Amino acid sequence: MKIEFDRDQLAKALQRVGTVVEKKSTMPALGNVLLEAKDKELTLTATDLETTIQSTCAVKVTEEGRICIPAKSLLDIVKELPNRTGTLSRTDNDWMILESGKAHFRVVGMEPNKFPKVLNKEEFKFEQIRVDTLKKGVDKTSFAISTDEMRYNLNGVFVEFKKDGKKPEVRFVATDGHRLAVIDRELSDDETFRSEKGFILPRKGVMELKRLLGGLEQKHIEIALTDSNAVFRMEDIVIFMRLVVGEFPDYSAVIPKGNKKKLKMNRAHFSNSLRRVSLLSEGKSKCVRLGIRQDGVHLVANSPELGEAEEDVVGEFTGGELEIGFNARYLLDVLSVIEGEEVVLELDHETSPGVVRVPEEVGFFGVIMPMRV
Helix, strand or coil, X not given: CEEEEEHHHHHHHHHHHHXXXXXXXCCHHHHEEEEXXXXXXXXXXXXXXXXXXXXXXXXXXXXXEEEEEEHHHHXXXXXXXXXXXXEEEECCCCEEEEEECCEEEEEECECHXXXXXXXXXXXXXXXXXXXXXXXXXXXXXXXXXXXXXXXXXXXXXXXXXXXXXXXXXXXXEEECCCEEEEEEEECCCCCCCCCCCCEEEEHHHHHHHHHHHCCCCCCEEEEEECCXXXXXXXXXXXXXXXXXXXXXXXXXXXXXXXXXXXXXXXXXXXXXXXXXXXXXXXXXXXXXXXXXXXXXXXXXXXXXXXXXXXXXXXXEEECCCEEEXXXXXXXXXXXXXXXXXXXXXXXXXXXXXXXXXXXCEEEEEEEECCECC
């Protein structure tokens, strides 16, 4: 294998795939990136066995072939090369030779066949979905994904398709048992992707997808689905993720149906006040007490070790008076993904879940379990 490459293009491709590289693993291959030179392209692949990312960049291929190289070492070297261009080749003993200007590197590689087998994207049937649909779906729900490995069926974002209305919709749901995030997105005619049954995208795959979607300029990406994998293809990137095995719980059971009391506030004012008051909330619980009245809410947090903080937020409440406690971090997380100026907190009584809604974004809501105060 021998290629001539552009330093900046190779560095960009390495950065795209490098985030899934395992830094500490019992499998040495997972700390490596697989380089495959063919035709006029170099394909880079990195995996942690659950999520795999491939990226391509244009190169001049003198000799086709494959090589497996430690990902971090290669990226560190490429970023520091003195010239814009360089050459990369593989020797018979799986070492890599990299040259640029007067710089010369010999790096210990690995037999390419020891790299985990990667799915072939050509074997999947791809359909279209809008970037905005997917981006909104993961942006608005990923904060609520559970990190408890014992509850593996909550370790991802649940995606299902609905046909109740005039137009088909896709729903994204995430929960960790303490809070729930849901967003419905209406599908346009040019979005051909559908699934008869729901599926769960894994947490790490969702975070990688979220990162990659952030810099896209195109309006659509391609998606394919099997019983065990989801594949997303965009620009010169392909991301494979193994779906979470198991049934997502019946989340509809925790969505309150009778919350008629509504507290309307300015989102930024409420978020800033809540963040300040929570600085003196106790331990991991981060409990903040909300004393709600007709003209707004009185926020209180206290801790025997730290002290006490309180602040008033102007608002409108229909429902008399109510005192309820919430984990401040859970409230702040849902407020952070809201773009509108106003936020509405729907309540019933001090032991029922609160529902956060946005007047400007009808399809989104968050549910947060209360705390004893």
